[in-house]
Amino acid sequence: MPELFHVVTADEANARLQSLLTLLDRAEELPLHAALERVLFQDLHAPCDLPAFPRSTMDGFAVRAADTFGASEGLPAYLTLCGEVTMGRQADLRVGSGQAARVHTGGMLPPGSDAVVMVEHTQAVDATMIEVVRPVAVGENMLPVGEDVRAGALLFARGHRLRPQDLGGLAGVGLTTVCVVARPRVALLATGDEVVPADTTPGPGQVRDINSYTLAALTRRVGGEPVLCGIAPDDKATLRRMAVAALATADVLVVSAGSSVSTRDMTAEIIASLGQPGILVHGVAIQPGKPTILAMADGRPVFGLPGNPVSAMAAFELFVAPTLRRLQGAGEALSAVTTARLARNIASKPGREDLVPVRLERRADQLWADPVFGKSNQIYTLARADGIVRVPLDQSGLYADALVEVRLF
Amino acid sequence: MPELFHVVTADEANARLQSLLTLLDRAEELPLHAALERVLFQDLHAPCDLPAFPRSTMDGFAVRAADTFGASEGLPAYLTLCGEVTMGRQADLRVGSGQAARVHTGGMLPPGSDAVVMVEHTQAVDATMIEVVRPVAVGENMLPVGEDVRAGALLFARGHRLRPQDLGGLAGVGLTTVCVVARPRVALLATGDEVVPADTTPGPGQVRDINSYTLAALTRRVGGEPVLCGIAPDDKATLRRMAVAALATADVLVVSAGSSVSTRDMTAEIIASLGQPGILVHGVAIQPGKPTILAMADGRPVFGLPGNPVSAMAAFELFVAPTLRRLQGAGEALSAVTTARLARNIASKPGREDLVPVRLERRADQLWADPVFGKSNQIYTLARADGIVRVPLDQSGLYADALVEVRLF
Known part of the structure; x- marks a missing residue:
């Protein structure tokens, strides 16, 4: 029957x-390296500012921006060197008016400075003095404290699936274990x-x-x-x-x-x-x-x-x-679905949704979906396919050249 | 410098x-259950036919198609029941001329038969006889031996990345361990x-x-x-x-x-x-x-x-x-790249390729890529993005509404 x-x-x-x-x-508590693709069990907030100190984004000189205003090739600003900031160390010097301190990309800006002049825009006069040939604005070529993320900010909400960049973001603020949904x-x-x-x-x-x-x-x-x-x-x-x-x-x-x-x-x-x-x-x-x-x-x-x-x-x-x-x-996941152009007509009976296996092929700049016909008891029908197109209930088929959503297998 | x-x-x-x-x-030899997403180290050929026996695709009766030719509601073909094929067993009976054997979906067709009549197109006359009210062609409602895949056929070539359906295909022919690239x-x-x-x-x-x-x-x-x-x-x-x-x-x-x-x-x-x-x-x-x-x-x-x-x-x-x-x-992998419509103009210098982080958003039926601007030393620039768009070397930018390829992170 x-x-x-x-x-x-x-x-x-x-x-x-x-x-x-x-x-x-x-939930499960996992080290960050084991958490790729896992889903957060709870909201995560930043426990600290990132960066935690004002950071240079260039190799050059930490200065007071006001000292460079109006500087040009013809009329450079002359600044006295007051030292160098060593990478990974406290900047244990202070930039005063008319002074400059050598800084490296990623290094800490010394107190007193509010901008960085790129080394390309300077000329050494002697061992103690540089010429600056272009002005910088306050905050130029540096990241202020918390510019990337502020302490207390929501980093990721419950339900977020962790991607490589997210693991990096969590490492950056020291969250090296995470609580994920089992x-x-x-x-x-x-x-x-x-x-x-x-x-x-x-x-x-x-x-x-x-x-x-x-x-x-x-x-x-x-x-x-x-x-x-x-x-x-x-x-x-x-x-x-x-x-x-x-x-x-x-x-x-x-x-x-x-x-x-x-x-x-x-x-x-x-x-x-x-x-x-x-x-x-x-x-x-x-x-x-x-x-x-x-x-x-x-x-x-x-x-x-x-x-x-x-x-x-x-x-x-x-x-x-x-x-x-x-x-x-x-x-x-965004990667679960892609869009392609249908290579052939697909006929379908209205009143039911047809799930049609398709093979995807990239020709020129376009992804094409070519229906793979075969009986549903043949596994190799699917082994020849890359995903499935849904033909809506109320349509009697899809025409070749239509843009379709393909759910990837 | x-x-x-x-x-x-x-x-x-x-x-x-x-x-x-x-x-x-x-290479590594892996059980099939551990081989998802792994890459084949060598070509794989089918060690046997699939299916290995002629299989019914319907619940109904195995018959000789010729016995049903011309059958209709008004003039049914009368066939004598010669037994039933038990699922998972050898069909230890033979369908002779004028005979029919009860078969279930997935069951073996008995020798002598060459088609299956769906149960919906039959009527029991008594315990020993059925009426067939529609004709079937030879091979109808059945899979012949090797219809899904033939012994010796290339299943997957070296370099193929194994997906769920491929694991199913390998299981179907008994290849339950595979040799994959380390x-x-x-x-x-x-x-x-x-x-x-x-x-x-x-x-x-x-x-x-x-x-x-x-x-x-x-x-x-x-x-x-x-x-x-x-x-x-x-x-x-x-x-x-x-x-x-x-x-x-x-x-x-x-x-x-x-x-x-x-x-x-x-x-x-x-x-x-x-x-x-x-x-x-x-x-x-x-x-x-x-x-x-x-x-x-x-x-x-x-x-x-x-x-x-x-x-x-x-x-x-x-x-x-x-x-x-x-x-x-x-x-x-097909899932590594998707296509989206650009939500805003992206400016770029010709002579270099710009790699622009974008956030993807589905609005109505369309995926939109919205550029995320931020400095390259800020990891949360990427944590706000879903992928990257490449602006070609020879272009001074991309216009809003352009279709772009997004490499997903």
Whole structure:
């Protein structure tokens, strides 16, 4: 019998689930070097000014700007050298009126000075005196205290995903450990009497487990920690026992259901029994991925994904990935989506969203998306693709040359 | 004194270095679950057909297509049930003329059959007979042996970076360990009398080490393994000793030179002395990053990056990142670059390439790049940015609304 379910749109399905999610409240304290791509658990404020002292941005001479006003090649200002600031040391001298102190890029400006003259704009007269041939304004060629960031300022808000430059910014103010959101633990349970571990030799009629590998990798991509829970047979008691055990160890459960209707029905029944409120969505207006199940079991999201590898990946991207981001309180990485020009028409039925694998190719200055056609049970359809284009529900297709958003795999 | 060097373009600088690089010849054998984003060391061919047996893609009945020709609601074809194929088992029956066997999605087609009739297009007459109300063609609703991939076919070539779908494809044919290129070891040596470890409290005139954090993270992003070699003082003998030791442990050496001209000169002298042929480029027509040094020391690339955090990151992206990709034999990840529309004019001097940090913002359906102005010694300039736009050498700027390529940090 065909499956009977109330199909909803992908947006509606996500809205139902996302409204019930709360932020993960587990944190980890990590050294900065281990925190790349991790998500901040709390707002971070600057514990000090950066720079902590007035810093020269040039090699040259610290001066009082007023002493250089009007200086030119024809009428230089003459300043007396009062010493040199050693790098990494307190500037233990003072620049008085008519004086100049030698400074290096990154060195401290001595008290009394308020600007730096570049060495290129000076001429040594003798060992004790220089000519300045161009004026400088107050604050020129230097960074005042706190110019980069001020003590107490908000550096990054909770939910910020740490990038290389952010780690540098935290190092600069001495925050060398950070408190990040724990990785959501995602239990992955494959099902199907025909599915065997990938490292065994399948018997007649058997196939190797693919989804545990693709879904574990996608989980890692969005900051989750996959927990591999094996392969359940199409036996209700065993599947239920394994699903309960998997959910007990994790924040999220993802079951890649068998591909036949009867095993999918069994999966739905078991998911419904795992906790309250149970199934929120059974059936989404997408192709592939229609029989996807979204549920909540006592505060933990549970997904029933179709067993076909292409459908499973597409449904993961559409529903599980945003859930994992929401649990971490993080937005989507800019690198997850790109824009390309469609190389060919894509036909689609209105009333459902089509998820079309595309291969990307850079020709001249333009990125082109070329649809890869293939059946959703063929993993190499996706191995030939770089990402997925969503054809909206209300459109009967997309024309060649249209600019499309590509979600990268 | 101003530094005297022969400035070359960024493209010319890269060409000089890249022509001397050879692929890294160290490999690692990894389980598939640990191989995400790693680069293949050798071509991989399929050891078997996928699928290994003819597979149904629907719930229904395996039949001889010829028996259904002409079938319709008004004139159904009557077929005798000869059994059911159990999932994950050998189909130990045979479909003869006028017969049908019940099959499930993903199950094996029995010998004798050459197509599958969807259950929706049948009607049970009694326990032993079905009506078929639509004809099927040979091969319909099934995957023949090797349809996804054929035994012996090239799956992925050397240099391919493994994505989630690729891991799935390898699992599908039983390749659960893969031979990947070892991560290039990148020695990172900071220099400067004023630089102290980020986890210490700087004294007057001292600053915390930022570059070791940003460059280590950028190294990881392109698949390299950072080796932190500490902070060398502005002392020739010590710096040389530390540079030699650092290079001995690594495939690539990156020195983030002090910011003053004198320490940069010293760095250049030491880099020149590390091996043959020595310095290839000293000075690049980019802003920031002009004093960048590219060298080869007895087969190993050596970089002298400017000490300012922004310059160091920009020069790393422009020169070190492509070198690390080349050593691994890998192309650039599609996710490393995106396209955006410029929110404001950017002015630039012709004759040099400007590297402008931009913040990206999605407004309506369009990604906008808004230039972030700030001095190159301010790390928070970059922490407010998401990537960098290159303003070409021969242009005096870019206009607002232009489509630009953004290299994401």
